[in-house]
Amino acid sequence: MREILIYERTGNFAGNKDIARDIRLNEILPYIEKEDIIVLNFNRVESATQSFIHALISDVIRTYGATVLEKLLFKDCDSKIQKVISIVSEYMQEPS
Amino acid sequence: MKIFLPNSVWIGNIDPFLEAMDMSNQNSLMISSHKKWVSVHPVVLTMVAALGLKMLQNQKKIFFEKMQATSKHYFERIGLFKLLKLDSEMQIKEHESSGRFIPIQVIKTPEQLDTFVSDMIPLLHMEKEKVEPIKYVITELVRNVLEHARSEIGAVVCAQFYPKSNTIRIGVSDVGIGIKESISQSYTPKSDAAAIILALTPGITGTTRKIGGTSENAGAGLFFIKSLAKVNRDFFMLYSGNAMYKLLREPKDKKIKLLEDPLKDHCSFEEKYPHWQGTVVGIDLCLTEHADFDELLDSIDKFYRQKRKEKIKSLFKKPRFI
Numbered sequence: 001m002r003e004i005l006i007y008e009r010t011g012n013f014a015g016n017k018d019i020a021r022d023i024r025l026n027e028i029l030p031y032i033e034k035e036d037i038i039v040l041n042f043n044r045v046e047s048a049t050q051s052f053i054h055a056l057i058s059d060v061i062r063t064y065g066a067t068v069l070e071k072l073l074f075k076d077c078d079s080k081i082q083k084v085i086s087i088v089s090e091y092m093q094e095p096s
Numbered sequence: 097m098k099i100f101l102p103n104s105v106w107i108g109n110i111d112p113f114l115e116a117m118d119m120s121n122q123n124s125l126m127i128s129s130h131k132k133w134v135s136v137h138p139v140v141l142t143m144v145a146a147l148g149l150k151m152l153q154n155q156k157k158i159f160f161e162k163m164q165a166t167s168k169h170y171f172e173r174i175g176l177f178k179l180l181k182l183d184s185e186m187q188i189k190e191h192e193s194s195g196r197f198i199p200i201q202v203i204k205t206p207e208q209l210d211t212f213v214s215d216m217i218p219l220l221h222m223e224k225e226k227v228e229p230i231k232y233v234i235t236e237l238v239r240n241v242l243e244h245a246r247s248e249i250g251a252v253v254c255a256q257f258y259p260k261s262n263t264i265r266i267g268v269s270d271v272g273i274g275i276k277e278s279i280s281q282s283y284t285p286k287s288d289a290a291a292i293i294l295a296l297t298p299g300i301t302g303t304t305r306k307i308g309g310t311s312e313n314a315g316a317g318l319f320f321i322k323s324l325a326k327v328n329r330d331f332f333m334l335y336s337g338n339a340m341y342k343l344l345r346e347p348k349d350k351k352i353k354l355l356e357d358p359l360k361d362h363c364s365f366e367e368k369y370p371h372w373q374g375t376v377v378g379i380d381l382c383l384t385e386h387a388d389f390d391e392l393l394d395s396i397d398k399f400y401r402q403k404r405k406e407k408i409k410s411l412f413k414k415p416r417f418i
Contacts, residue, residue, distance in 0.1 A: 013213065015235040017312060018206050024311070047228050049235055050316055059311035080228075083393035090400040091299065091316070092308045095407050 001037040003075075004028070007044040014048035014081075020055035028060055028072070036071060043076035053081075053088045061092040097121060099144060101129035105136045106265070107331035107342065107378050111364075113140065114340065119370040125151045128161040135167060138197075138254035139267030139333070139378030141176060145200050146269040146374065148180040149249040158182065174254065175199040197256040204250035209238050212253070220257065220264075226383045229324060229392075230255070230264055236317045237268040237377050243313070244302060245272030247374060262384045263330075271374040275336040278302045288337025289367040296322055296334065296341065296358040298399075318377075320396065323354050325379050326361060327392045335376040339367040354399040 004027050009019050028038060040056070042048070060068055066089075074085055098118035105113045125147055151158050160182050163171065169186060171177065177184035179200055198216050203209050213231050220227055234253060241251035247270035255266045272278075276291035279302040285291035294300045299308075301315030309315050318334065325332035325343055329352075332343040342364045346352060355361060 011214070013231055013235075015213065015231065015239075016206055016210055017239065021312060046224065047232070049232055050314070050320055051236060051239060051312075054309070054314045054316070055312050058308060058314065062308060062311070080390060080393055083390065083397055087393065087397050087400055088314070090397065090404060091314065094299075094308065094400075094404050095411055 001039065002027075002031050002035045003039040003041055005041050005043070007042070010045060010048075010052075012044060012046040014042075014045050014052045017051050017055040020052045024056055024059060028056075029063075032060065032064060032068065032071070037073060038071060039073045039075050041075040042078065042081050045081060046078060048081050048084055050084055050088065053084045057085070058088060058092050061089065066093050097124070097147065098126045098128075099147070101127065101134050101136055101140070101144070103130045103133055103135070105140050107137055107139070107333050107380060108344075110137065110140070110333065110342075110378070111340075111369075114335065114369045117370045119372075122156070124157045124159065126159045126161070129163050129165060129168075131164045133167050134163070134165045134171075137265050137267060137378060138200075138256045139265070139269070139376060141171075141174060141200055141254045142252040142267040142269035143372075143376055145176060145179055145202075145254070146249060146252045146271050149202065149252065150271045152181065153248055173197075173199070174256075175201075198254060200252060200254040202250050202252055203238050203242070206239070206242060208250075209235065209242070212238075216255075222383070225389065228389050229381055230266070232389075233266055233321055233324065233379060233381070234268070236321060237266075240317055241268065241270045241272065241375070244278045245270040245274075245375060247272030261382065263380050263382045265378070265380050267376070267378045269374065269376045274372070274374055275334075287367060288339035289365065292334055292336060292339050292341050292365075293358055298356060298403075320392075321377075321379060322358065322361075323396055323399075324381070324392055326354065327352055327395055328382055330380040330382055331378070332380075333376070333378045335369065335372055336374065337367075338369055338371050339365070340369055341365045352395070354395050356399075356403065 172184045172186045238251045252269045257264045275295050276288050279291045281302045282305050298319040299315050301309045301313040303313045304310045322332050329346045334341045344362045
């Protein structure tokens, strides 16, 4: 299992997409096939923008399909962050 | 170019101000103002500042007619003269700006945006829940400018809190390529108006036509911000090229439903304004109404679920019995 502490990268407001992209490219994608579980830990993060969450997970969902959400887990999310993650997951699974 | 700052401009009555702008002579900028009292939305300040910065960048002249209005000190304190390197001839004692306004700022990099967002929080002296949508709106709007606008001067931001109505008014302007050119990388809008409608439609981004957008752009940012204004029955405006879309306040008794087509919202939309090379966004956020940012997210989630359901339904083929 691999755990990524979002707060350490963003502080309490996750709004910088460059950081999200960096986490995705260097800490999620290279490990998605190697690890059984990847946990994105949002402990102490108070809010996140849709752009941040999109840059963090959309390409992972697109590349590996929605089943990747079985191994990509979101820990200690504030209810609003949970909702933003749900929205991004929702539109990424929209049929073409 | 000539701009006249009238007695009072807010999003609801901004149309005559825009129509009166004279953008013909790009070699100089003349700014004059109402003689007695000038009260303008921060979006107007960002527009004036953006045009002025563009003139400075191109080594063109700015003439700012000496202000006579009793409210002239506000323009000094909000940083307009300093930013445009003009002598206001005003000597004022600077007050601490906490809880009232965020002076006009120029943001050119994501790092500057991060610093700005964390620095502005103490300026507002508000509870976490109230600051949240403000941080959200400014981050998303400025990020749009940095990524898509190619604005030489960056993004110009300003905000003002009005305690009486408990409302914060925010403006973000740039003098970049504008929405039409930006969105034309993936779509072919025939006019500024068509481009604005595309930009406000969820799932449409200038970077791709793929469902879900690219790895970094979903085409949802402006839809989220417009929705924030709609859910809270506030004003929102988007002006680029010759067109302006203005979300009007929803009547209090009307149930709010988020819609995919921005023209189906309670809005005004015209393509008759002087050409603004770049993009201007203004929004009002009533902080009393904003107690629940959750409500917005629920509405957006519901919207996307419904959209997905409709899409699946449209793809479903019934057997044809002949």
